[in-house]
Amino acid sequence: MIMAYLEAKGAKNVRIVPLDADNEKLVKGDFPSLGKTVEVAIAAHGSSTGFKSLMNGKADIWASSRSVKEKEVLAAKGFSDLEDPESEHVLGIDGLAIVVNPRNNVTQLSKEQLGLIYSGQVSNWSELGGPDMTISLFARDENSGTWDSFKNMVLGKQFQLSGSAQRFESSENLVRNVLQNEGGIGFIGMAFVGKSKLLAISDGPAQAFKPSQLTVATEDYALSRRLFFYTHGQPSNEYVTEFMRFAQGINGQSIVRNEGFISQNVESMDASLADDMPADYVEMVKGAKRLSVNFRFQEGSAQLDNKALKDIQRLAFYMREQMPNSKLLLIGFGDKRKNEHRSKLLSKLRAMAVKRELSRLGIYPQKTTGYGDFNPVASFEGASKIKNRRVEVWLR
Structure with a gap:
């Protein structure tokens, strides 16, 4: 740069x-x-x-x-x-990639399972549907932001890193060891995956995703992080x-x-829908493209966070310069509330907050709506629940 x-x-x-x-x-x-x-x-x-x-x-x-x-x-x-x-x-978005040896037949894990693995409570791949093979733990060192992200997103207060984990200052060296050890597992930034095998990761009731341009750019991937x-x-x-x-x-x-990370430039992408999405949601986004941005909010607030404030500018520029004749759909989601109606109302208010900021820049979305706690991308418990408070952007 x-x-x-x-x-x-x-x-x-x-x-x-x-x-x-x-x-x-x-x-x-x-x-x-x-x-x-x-x-x-x-x-x-x-x-x-x-x-x-x-x-x-x-x-x-x-x-x-x-x-x-x-x-x-x-x-x-x-x-x-x-x-x-x-x-x-925010410079860009990265997915904290969980990688294993390509010969390992395990394809996905939950954040809970990752915590059990890295705390040493699960020590053989056969306990996870994989081969009868000891799990070898590889982790970044104490000064690494990658380690801090993993510690906060996966271990939290519930788990402690096993003393058997080998620590690395370099992501390249970590991947090299995963490739040399059939039972190896490691966590790295997406730019360092190389020839190792990516796993799909889930958080609570959310669908398991592999890190990709769309899932990381929207921060829907369970282990996405900002740089x-x-x-x-x-x-x-x-x-x-x-x-x-x-x-x-x-x-x-x-x-x-x-450089292998995910940029914040707005792009339109094809997106697959979960099988259980509401019929009116499916009809609303039929033929539309998903944009590579989700708007998120300050913790405990209805105000846009620092990234979202700049993303408003990016989206307005994208609509003026590249898609002047297209229409925006803003769809809000949230976490669980005691009252389902209140959850839907809050999610719609978030979508309206994004609409208000765009309107100030001369961009007028065609539709705003909210679906409450439907289609979570994270657990409803713990710090990650804030990721469910989001506004998706679709383009038709």
Whole structure:
């Protein structure tokens, strides 16, 4: 991303210069007209160390594969609000891929089963319908945002990582070990799957999905996660601000996709429907395309979250520039409430909130409706239930 940004600025001879320390490098670009060379230092030691570098002034941008922790928000209070839209920037979406050896015949697991596996309570694949073979656990190391995501999404407070798990700083090394061990299982970002075998994952009553462009882009996949840039509010350095804008723009998001992650550029896709969807829902979306964006909301609030605020802009641009004669359908969903009518009402209100924001930009959806707790994408219990509070976008 940095290399593409420098080239877009007119830099010549843009190159990577490795440093002595592992996972550290310089990106250099020459600007002959200015008679100088620009250097950008990159240190990839995990999300937690990135936060420390932002706090001690060694970094302008903290790149993280997890959202900011509450204790980090509190630690940064004297500098900025890291949860504010000017501080928190979603770079792209990644699916936390669960991979096994290609010779393993297991095809899907639930989050509960993953927790049992990684805590050592299930230790043989035969207990999961697979071969009579010991499970070998491979995990990322403590400084990895991938580990933080797995710990939060899978282990939670219910499970503890088994002491038998082998830890890796590098996703590439982890995959290499899975390929060499028929009983191996590991978790990595989608960009590192390689020749390993992807498993479909379910959460509670939700359908099991493999990570794909649609399931990850909409964050319907059980182990989807956002990739972040954090700054201390609006950066004082104009080049940092410009780079952030480039990274989240159309060209920057195309680079995100080319690197194996999921971009936030809006696209229309064919989508299969679950067999038990209501007849009126099926009729409403018949012949329509699903858009690669779901709108989600701040926890405990009806307000759009930071990603959704920018997605409103992306969707409005997409409709104006590429689909000016098409119609939008906004369909809200939610979690369980004591009263089914209230659940449906809240889901429709969420769809109306998205409609209101789009209308301010001159985009007027054809229809908004809500289906309450129908068709969940996550469990109705625990922290993941917030994923059910979403608005799907369809295009006809």
